[in-house]
Amino acid sequence: MGTRESLKNSKSPWPGNTVSPRRHFKHDNYRYPSGWREMGSRFPKPLQQLDRIPNGIKGIGAGIALGLSTDCECN
Numbered sequence: 001m002g003t004r005e006s007l008k009n010s011k012s013p014w015p016g017n018t019v020s021p022r023r024h025f026k027h028d029n030y031r032y033p034s035g036w037r038e039m040g041s042r043f044p045k046p047l048q049q050l051d052r053i054p055n056g057i058k059g060i061g062a063g064i065a066l067g068l069s070t071d072c073e074c075n
Contacts, residue, residue: 027051 021033026040027048033039043051 023051 021031022039025031025033025036026043029042029048042048
């Protein structure tokens with residue numbers, strides 16, 4: 001089994017998020033699942049890119065930002 005297959009079949013959050021066909025359509029300009037005409041318009045380009053970032057990485061970034069923004073007088 002190659003690296004791509006092992007990442008695809010892993011339970012790790014790092015390869016990416018599992019999304020519905022509707023959500024995939026919203027952020028992938030080349031995705032046309034059945035019924036795509038009823039799915040509405042796609043996300044704007046900046047939101048498409050943000051939505052493709054794995055949730056684990058977004059969570060780490062939010063945690064770092066929150067940690068840096070707190071004013072702690074800890075010794």
